[in-house]
Each structure stands twice: as C-alpha cells, then as structure tokens.
Amino acid sequence: ETIVNLGQNAARLGVFASTFLPIGGPILAAISAVAIEILNLTEVAEHNKRICRNLSERVQTANQLLQNKVLTAEKDNVALLNYRKALERCRDFIKTISKASTLIRIVTAREIERDFNDVTRDLDLAVGELGLQQIVRTREQVRRDNAMLRDEVKESLQVIEKALANIFDAQMSVQTKMDVLDAKLETIRSAMTHIDDAHVMPPNIESTRISSAHVTDVLENGLPVVRGNGMIRKKMFIAQTVAEKTLGYLRSMSRTLSTIEKQVAILTELRDCQYIVRFYGTLQRDDCLCLIMEWTESGDLYTYLHQTPNLSWDFKIRVATEIASGLVFCHTFDILHHDIRSHNILLTAELTAKIGNFESARKDAEDSILQIPDLNLRYRWLAPEKLKDYANTKYNKQCEIYSFAIVLWELASQQLPYNDIESTTILTDRVTAGYRPPYIPDTPEVYQQIMELGWCDYELKRPTAASMFNALSHLKPSNGDIPSNSFFNLYASISTPPTPTTEEGTSEYDARSRSPSKGGQNAQKAVADLAQPPQECDIMSEPDSTQVGISIMKRSHKPPSISEALSLHRQKLYAQAWPMFEVLAEQEDALAEFYVGYYLYSGKHTVRYDPERAVEYFKRAATRGIPDAQFRYAVALLEGVGIEQTPETNRIGVEYLIKAARNGNSNAMYNYGELLINGLHVAMDLAEGEKWMRMAHDRGHPSAYRTLADRLEELGQAVPEDVSENLNKSVNSSF
Secondary structure (H helix, E strand, C coil): CEEEEHHHHCCCCCCCCHHCCCCCCHHHHHHHHHHHHHHHHHHHCCCCCHHHHHHHHHHHHHHHHHHEEEEHHHHHHHHHHHHHHHHHHHHHHHHHHHCCHHHHHHHHCCCCCHHHHEEEEEEEEHHHHHCCCCCCCHHHHHHHHHHHHHHHEEEHHHHHHCCCCCHCCCCCHHHHHHHHHHHHHHHHHHHHHCCCCCCCCCCHHHCCCHHHHEEEEEEEECCEEEECCCCEEEEECCCEEEEEEEEEHHHHCCCHHHHHHHHHHHHHHHHHCCCEEEEEEEECCCCCCCCCCCCCEEEEEHHHHHHHHCCHHHHHHHHHHHHHHHHHHHHHHCEEECCHHHHEEEEECCCCCCCCCCCCCCCCCCCCCCCCCCHHCCCCCCCCCHHHHHCCCCHHHHHHHHHHHHHHHHHHHHCCCCCCCCCHHHHHHHHHHCCCCCCCCCHHHHHHHHHHHHHHCCHCCCCCCHHHHHHHCCCCCCCCCCCCCHHHEEEEEECCCCCCCCCCCCCCCCCCCCCCCCCCCHHHHHHHHCCCCCCCCCCCCCCCCCCCCCCCCCCCCCCCHHHHHHHHHHCCCHHHHHHHHHHHHCCCHHHHHHHHHHHHHHCCCCCCHHHHHHHHHHHHHHHHHCCHHHHHHHHHHHHHCCCCCHHHHHHHHHHHHHHHHHCCHHHHHHHHHHHHHCCCCCCCCCCHHHHHHHHHCCCCCCCCHHHHHHHHHCCCCCCCHHHHHHHHHHHHHHC
C-alpha cells in the first residue's frame, strides 16, 4: 500500500509557508494552490473581511493538521478530491462576497445565505472525510457563523448605501434599490465589454450626442470663459451652465476613439453620483469632438487650497468625505480613476467636491499598467510600489487609496506634497524608503489615523474606500437614523455586535485630543474598523506581569488570531499571549513579528532575553511597514544591541529611524531630532532637528522641548519663545 505522508517535503508557498500541503502530486498541488488563492483573496478583501478570514482560518487549520497525517492513497484519494472541490467553492464564495459589485448581485438574488451554507457544509463534509473531526463545526458554531454572515453583510451594505444614497429615489423599496444597483453594474459591464475599435463613431458616443445648437456661448466682460489652456470653455445647455471640453479633431482621432468610448461609457454610468462631475453628453463642433460636463464654478481643489488660507476643519472634513464618497462609487462599480490628486477634485459654486477628469479611468484589472504621458505631474501622489517600478506594477485600488491619503494631507496642510523636493528621483527614493508628508499641527486625531493608514507602505494594510468613507463620515454631524426602506435592513433581524476594543489604557498617540469636537466614539470605532496598528510601547516602563506560571495552549478549532493575542497582552496575560504571537509570527503576521521581537528584547513576561533574535524579528516587521518595529530596529542598530555596530548598521539605523518618524512614531521623531541637533550619526542641522522635536512634542512626547531647549542653551543660541513658555507652564503646573 502506498503511504503518502503529507508532512514530508512541505512546499514553501506564499506567506503561510509552513501551513500548506506539499506538491506531491496533482491533487496536492491543486490543494496548495487553492489554499494560497484563498489567503490572497482574504488579504485584499474589500468587504466581509471577518467571514473571509473565518473561512481562510479553517482552511489553514485543516492544512496544518494534514501535514502530519498519514493517508493511504487508495482510501483517501477521493477524500482529497472532495476537499479540493470544497476549497474551490470556498475560494469562489470569497471572491463573490469580498467585492461590492459581486456582493450586490448575490444579495439582490437573495442567494447569499444559501451559498454560504452550501460552501461551509461542503467544507465540513470534506474535512470529516479526511478524519479531521476537530474542524467539523458544531450546531452552535453553525449558528454563530450564520449570525456573523448576516451581521457583516449588513455592515457592508450600510456603508455602500450611505455612499451611493443619491442614486435612489426616496420612496424606493429595498428590493428596488438592489435592482437599481445590479442593473447599473450590468450596464457598466456590458458597455466596457462591447467597445468597438473601428473607425466609425462608436455607438456609446453616438447615443450621447448633443446638438451643437443647444450649447451656446457664455461671455463675461465680452470674452469667453476658458480653462485648461483654452480646451475647456464655459457654455449654456438647457438653462444650465456646463463645461465644453475639446478632445481633438475627429479626422486625427481614429486610434483613440476606443479610449474615448471607454471614458464616455464610464462617465455615463457615473453621472448619478453627486460627488462625481456630471456628464451630459458629447458634441461635434467644427469637426472637433467635445465632452459636455458640469461646470464647477470654484475651480479645482489644488488652486482653491492655495488661494484660500486658513480653511476650517469643518470644510476640510466635509470635502474629504465627499471625495471618499465619490471614490466608493467608482470602486463599487470596479472603476479605477488612475489620477486621484487635488487638481482633479473640482468644486462647485457651493464648494461641493466632485471627482473629475476621467481620461485615464479604467475598469479594475483592465489596462492596469498605463503609460502616462504626464507622469511627472502625478508622481507626488503615486503609491510607493508604483514609484518603485511603474512599468511593471499593476495599478489597483490600493494605489488609489494611497493617492487619496495624500489628498487628505493636502487638505490638512493646504500645501503641495513634498514641496521641498523638486527631483523626481530624490522623491522616489525617499517615498519608497518610507518617507511621508509631515504631521500638520491641530489635525484631528481620527483624521490623522485615517490618513496614515491610507498611505501605509504595505499596500494590503491600506483600508478600502468604503471604510475610509465610513470613518470620515463619523467626523461629520450625525446623518440620523437608517431609513426603514434601507437595504441595510435586509439583515436587521440580527443586531450587529460591538467591535471588540484592543486598547491597552491610553496610548501615547491617544493621550491628546487635538480636536475634541471632531470624532467621538463613532469615529474612533470606525477607525478601529480600518485597521488595528500596533500602539507605541515603552519596553523600559511597561510593568512586569504579576503572573508566574506556565500556560499551555490548548488546541482549538481555529488558529489564534492577532486580535486574540493582543487582547491577552493588553490584559497583561503575557504567558498566554506569547505562544500565540510566536505561532502568528511564523505565519509572517507583521504585527506578531513585532511583538515577538518586543518580548525577546525586554526579557520579561516569562520570555528569556535574546537580543539577537529580537533584532531579527524587529527587522522582519520593520521591512513590512510596522512603525514601532522600525523604531525598535533602528535603536538596536544604532546602539549595537543584538547586532555588531558598524558604519553600515548606523546608516541603516538612521534610515529606519527616519521611516518610523515619517510614519508617525513620536519616539522616533524625538530620537531623530536629537541626532540632528547633536550631529550624531548625521550632519548637525539645528533647524531640521527643531522641526522634528516640535513634531514629537505635538505628538505628546514629554521630553522634546526640554531636550531642544537644553541643547540650544548649550550652544549659546536663543530658545524659541513658545518653547520657553511651554517649559515654564510645565514647571509652574508641578507646584
């Protein structure tokens, strides 16, 4: 009898290297490949992340158990085939529920619960056939899974409906709303699929044609009103002010008509969104093809920000929310704008923000590597992965989220991003090394967190447009209760459980409220839903655990999650948290890698001090964009702890210290500022050092101003008045 040991020669596939089956034959190879697909889909899920993660974790656990299980090829071949089929159904279901466009279709057909039950039942049967009874769900687990599905779908639909609310009539029923969305999705799919490349005028352009007689000139002081190098003119169309945008002469456009047709198809379907510039139709004038668009009286956001100083945070938050709503609309219909920046955000006379200029827009995954003629105009907003290798890196929704985060910073600062850098080469080097725009004083805390999550180095950690919109909308006044005809209420029979908190006391970042009126509990919860980044921790000051003992991790039906490990850590149950962090770190969870390094570096919490291993874990997490890990790794390199100190390690240490500072770590800001004002490991630069010390102070670092003042006095230089006043207040408050 042929014995197949699934634990031998385990293939190192993907990021869960040790948990997948070896490639020992066609079936096992297929199982491994599908498991990797499930993991990757879960990482990029836009909606229903908990459901996707639940299914992914069950598959991971099954594969872990299969590694060391001895199977007879004759007896278990059928079981393996059934398991593979169950994984494929699981993969297809995750594909469907993780994107808004396909989620809407399955909800509209009221098939989602049936499909979920079919998928999970097949998985239960398949693992049972393989003798993995510990993974087969109990009735109570089935009940909980169904409740989780209903709750999470309800949450996803709530965000989608809030962002797309204006496309529905007030009296529409729930089912009608869903049908409207599904019909619009189908129209876009059809329009994008059936684009004619021929030299004749494509049908979509013909169907949107407006007679030139209906579009008349608008004169101000006897002159036409023009924008965009004369290519955009203010006109009147049926008593409405519109913009006539000239695209070019038809006789020379035969090769570009297909691209224009795509643009027209996209604009036609996006016209219902109040936060996207409205498209009225096309027009032929003197052999020129023109687009007739909404006229935005106040121009573009970039110009407005630079010409209108000291804008209120009410204005900035409202505009940010409106842009996010427009972006959700695009992403719901799988449309990528490809050029999100303040120049392409247009403002109406009432200062409502609308996304414009869809010349580069494409369907998601279509033509995703574009050769952009004016790339130098866009590089300040480009994601680091695109800057690193533009030609070969696929543009996706995560790239667009990064660009939006830079626009959020523009709103906060009213400045050009990286305005001190003119060279594209230098900026590319800095951004890909982890640099980000500096903190702007008085930025609301929740807004800052949303922004920083959006420009995260690790693209899979960036939130979705829907979750950013949800968090930003909570910074605005409440919009009231959910209407009774909301399709959110399709799943209203089961209430949504509160999101578990993961806070351990008050972090350094949370200690100050830069704008108490902007945010509140709803906004904080919404940000918690975006991501749960590691809070800054001080190894030297963290209290020892009062527990002494050994904790044995019991086998459970699912592997530990990072949220469970963090919860135990924050309850000071370190002996229980430690093995969870170890397991998760081996699965290459970046946050778990940081905490393993933290435990090893501190030598506390029942874990033996091991600085060499700690540095390795800090490095792993640092390279994956965890700011606390970047700071700890930098300190270890600069102090020679756990690694031999050399000029090269000092150079790398400074590099990672800057990354951590740029990513918002206040300890890194303070330490980098201290290096600059003392000329240690870097050239002395008092002005730059003062800037970082001020940023550290603004983030609540208690020693920043004192260290800065002491150094300036030591050099015989005047201490800035505001620094002295702050120090005097601190002294007086201590008496």
